[in-house]
Amino acid sequence: MKRWIAFWNILVKDMHAYYLKPPNISWGIIFPLAWTGMFFIRSGSGLESVLELLPGVMTISILFGTTSMLSVTITFERRSRSFERLLLAPISLEQLMLAKTSGAIFFGIANAFIPIIIAAFLVDLSGIAWPLVVPAIILIGIVSTFLGLFIAVSVSEVFEAQTFSNFFRFPMIFLCGLFFPIISLPIFIRWLSYILPVTYGVDILHGAINGEHIISFTLDFVILAAFCIVLFLLSLRNIKRKWIV
Amino acid sequence: MKLSGTPAIEVNNLIKRYSEVVAVNDISFQVNDGELFGFLGPNGAGKTTTINLLTGLAQLDAGTINICGIDCTKNPKAAQHLVGTVPDESNLYPELTGFENLCFCAALYGMRKNERQKRARELLDTFGLADAANRKFAGYSKGMKRKLTFAAGIIHQPPILFLDEPTTGIDVASARQVRQIIAELHRQRTTVFLTTHYIEEAERLCERIAFIVNGRIVRTNRTVDLLKPIKGKNVLVLSISNSATELMGEMNSAFPGYQFQSTTSGQVRIESAEPVSIGPLIRFLEERGIQVTEARQHLPSLEDVFVQVTGIEAGLMMKEKEKAGGGGNQ
Structure with missing residues (x-):
């Protein structure tokens, strides 16, 4: 029970101190709105293209929301040494890091629903397979957050966290099938798509929203879950190796 | 959790290396239940590293650590619920108020809402910070930050308290207040492990003192016994x-x-x-x-004993004191 009090309060503190700040809320709304508008105008198609753009915009909103916030907040807490306070608390490192990442996961999931709400005013969403979309959003939220954690553990300065995040994020926009199908990529870089976790989440979303996907849903979910576990365990290992020295 | 006859802290042959540098070199000591134990040495002697090893913020290379009879050598988390730590620098959350910071730290130890709010108010009063309770920590003065960090370290009323240079860099009045609180905790039978480079502070507060130089303990004794030859x-x-x-x-x-x-x-x-x-x-x-x-x-004071035992000139310690810019000794 005591451990869950600690877990809950770390989550609430992070939501209060970082994620629910007005600039972040407005950023969470403006960012997906800008991406939707940009791709919609660029496509030159009618409103029917909104559904084609939706998986990419949802994914990019989660990816940028989670990685930006988590990598920066953890690096900031490390620099100010307030993270030490958490390491001194009588809760396991696994539970501590799950508490630290939960806020970012919720923030990412909330970000994903902004483009859905916008799209609901423009097109009919009744054909979407929600039982696939919702778990996919959650898994993309988790994998993106753990990617942010992995980045945070790999750097020591806040500016490095931002730079290193972009090193992963921007290639993902083009390589993971967000807005361009993977099969349209040159064959010599196509393998890169398959080593990036977001590819599998986007594939589920494309399948659930537009009925087009290249990998079976089961395999997509299994691979995404595997990426979540591997990234989390790698981050824990790095924390033990680099922060508890 | 206190076990009769079991030392509060027991350290054997502790070694910690950072690349080529041996920060803690084969040290052994015991701190008895309810004792105020001083760890005295110049900057870079290995005081903070020792605290980090004892609290689980650093991994040891060799040796054993027991806290209240719990073997923390392999699992440093095992005794963290029994320990409070006041680090050498304030490390609370700048975006939270003083009251929120204390409540959050209490929650980390599983304290329930009513209990942690009551305790936070109590400590804000004790440390003279009640008027600043609703101000953000970022806006606190250095002395206030140090005091709130101290309060956060004892929020869960730990039986063992690690204090890393608690009066370094703060004003005279705050340093005096902190020392009075340390003495009061000692009176209440809290085991205190105090690192300092203020010799007079150690002499005034500690029952037993270990001198540490270059990662090695060069002398451990009761303060009265250390002072005997120079009296x-x-x-x-x-x-x-x-x-x-x-x-x-x-x-x-x-x-x-x-x-x-x-x-x-x-x-x-x-x-x-x-x-x-x-x-x-x-x-x-x-x-x-x-x-x-x-x-x-x-x-003649403990400073003379320190100089005699360690060979380190008192002037060097004074320079460190000045560099730290604190009012620790007044």
């Missing part, structure tokens, strides 16, 4: 115009009852079991072309 000694310090190092032999022959020591800072230190007669000494030096600019009687 009743008369010490006179003469400030002189030239170095008197070459005259040491001649002075020892001329004044057989006195012990002379020449320091690099142009001073001669004279120790004697009897009161030192200053006139013959001044005449002796002036006849050899050395002017005495100041004569000061010195009350």
Whole structure:
């Protein structure tokens, strides 16, 4: 029970101190709105293209929301040494890091629903397979957050966290099938798509929203879950190796 | 959790290396239940590293650590619920208020809402921070930050408290208040492990002291026993115009009852079991072309023992004190 009090309060503190700040809320709304508008105008198609753009915009909103916030907040807490306070608390490192990442996961999931709400005013969403979309959003939220954690553990300065995040994020926009199908990529870089976790989440979303996907849903979910576990365990290992020295 | 007869902290052959540097070199010590134990040494001696090893913020290379009989060697988390830590720098959350910071720290130890709010208010009163309870931590002065960090370390009323340089860099009044709180915690039977480079602070507060230099413990003893050899000694310090190092032999022959020591800072230190007669000494030096600019009687203290045991000049410790910019000793 005591451990869950600690877990809950770390989550609430992070939501209060970082994620629910007005600039972040407005950023969470403006960012997906800008991406939707940009791709919609660029496509030159009618409103029917909104559904084609939706998986990419949802994914990019989660990816940028989670990685930006988590990598920066953890690096900031490390620099100010307030993270030490958490390491001194009588809760396991696994539970501590799950508490630290939960806020970012919720923030990412909330970000994903902004483009859905916008799209609901423009097109009919009744054909979407929600039982696939919702778990996919959650898994993309988790994998993106753990990617942010992995980045945070790999750097020591806040500016490095931002730079290193972009090193992963921007290639993902083009390589993971967000807005361009993977099969349209040159064959010599196509393998890169398959080593990036977001590819599998986007594939589920494309399948659930537009009925087009290249990998079976089961395999997509299994691979995404595997990426979540591997990234989390790698981050824990790095924390033990680099922060508890 | 206290076990009768079991030391609160037991450390055996602890070693910690950072690349080529041996930060903690095969140290062993015990801290008894309810004891106020001082860890005294200059900056870089290994004091903070030792605390980090004991609290689980660093991994040891060799040795064993037991806290209240719990073996923390392999699992540093095992005894964290029994331990409170006040680090050498304030490490609370700048975006939270003083009250929120304390409540959050209490929650980390599983305290329920009513309990943690009551305790936070109590500590804000104790540390004289009640008026600043709703101000963000970022806006606190250095002394206030230090005091709130101290309060956060004891929010869960730990039986064992690690204090890393608790009065370094804060104003005289705050340092005094912090020392009074440490003494009060000790009276309440909290086991306190205090690291400091303020010798007078250690002398005033600690029951037992270990001197640590270059990662090694060079002496551990009860404070009264450390002070015994120098009690009743008369010490006179003469400030002189030239170095008197070459005259040491001649002075020892001329004044057989006195012990002379020449320091690099142009001073001669004279120790004697009897009161030192200053006139013959001044005449002796002036006849050899050395002017005495100041004569000061010195009350022997733990500083003298430290200098004697470690070979580190007290001046070096003073410089560190000044560099830290604190009012720790006043």
